[in-house]
Amino acid sequence: MAFTQQKQRTALWLLAAMLVAASTQAYGESGLALAPPVPQEVRTVATGAGWRFVDDRGMSLYTYERDVSAGVSACEGQCAESWPPVLAAKDAVPLADWSLVTRADGARQWAYKGHPLYRYGLDPHPQASVGETVLVPGDFRFNNVGSGSVAPWHIAFQPIPTPPEVRINATSLGTVLADSKSMTLYVFTDEAKTGASACKADCLSIWRPLYAPALAHGFGDWTLVQRDDGKRQWAFRGQPLYTFLGEPRPGEVRGDGAGPGWRAAVLDKGPARPNWVTVHDSDLGPVLADADGRTLYTAPRDGGWNFEKMLKTTCKRDCVEQHWQPVLLAPSESAEIGNWAAITREDGSRQWTLEGNPVYVFKDAPAGDVVRGEHYGSGTSQVSGFRAVVQLGLVRR
Secondary structure (H helix, E strand, O other): OHHHHHHHHHHHHHHHHHHHHHHOOOEOOOOOEOOOOOOOOOEEEEEOOEEEEEOOOOOEOEEEOOOOOOOOOOOOOHHHHHOOEOEOOOOOOOEOOEEEEEOOOOOEEEEEOOEEOEOOOOOOOOOOOOOOOOOOOOOOOOOOOOOOOOOOEEEOEEEOOOOOOEEEEEEOOEEEEEEOOOOEEEEEHHHHOOOOOOOOHHHHHOEEEOEOOOOOOOEOOEEEEEOOOOOEEEEEOOEEOEEEOOOOOOOOOOOOOOOOOEEEOEEEEOOOOOOOOEEEOOOOOOEEEOOOOOEEEEOOOEOEHHHHHHHHHOOOHHHHHHHEEEOEOOOOOOOOEOOEEEEEOOOOOEEEEEOOEEEEEEOOOOOOOOHHHHHOOOOOOOOOOOEEOEOOEEOOO
């Protein structure tokens, strides 16, 4: 009897949690989620994965991981010159998930869900900003800004509502739906016509349905499909969701095209990249590589403090020249592709950059190797210069 009562209490708690989660999101008459309300100093940019917060010029806003004390900004002085706070009007009042933080100089700063917001002081324009983690629509890698960055800045973002069993991941294909273990979710395109699951029998040895709890309920874009075995399966915009059993690690997208009609549940396509760039699995997760499978690394542009520190401590100029090969553009290649651009070197050659950081391969490592380059000539994370371009990241809630 006690066991039954405990199960009932647990079920009621789960139901209450789901209802609370759903209640924080507003829906329109069409049943689709509405953009979150924002203060007058903030705008929203809609994407398939949610809403990015920007200022009135369209520049992305950021949160700072070192803001750990409630109601206090840790970015003052020189930090605030590089990352200006988003200040509120004198008559501003808290709004929904938006609160006000009083800074050391008495100015009031907007905070979203308790996280103070900032601009990046060197952003030149919305589509090509040096400080952006998201440089073009669809690029959602919510990690440190740029490779090798020592400042944990993140795009201020509100993801679309999802059931507790679902999260949003960044992959080499772009942003995708994933299960609670970050395994990519897939749809079978033939099921889009009926909204019913056609994956049965032998199909289930390759594709596992994303099952829903007994007390789960549909909302917005999310519905429930009743399977032949009596279990219920989550569906997004009418398409039942599955994981691919041939995928060993989170963040991979091997199931995309693994069978006729099977596609990853992509919310936003990833940014364009040069056609020679490939994606390879590694101990660090999926990484970008060149056409020969050699891992790509980035280092902060010369003049960045940690690159200069590396040159004085762990890998001096001759070390860089001996072990690191710049990735150069072919004469006919365009230098503006998604987050990719180019810088002109002293010898007149053009070197690829990613998010403003020059791209290299490690000469001493064979194709597919990541660890040697990650550890050679880098030192500690505080002075590291070279970092593999890892294609993993989770949307922060």
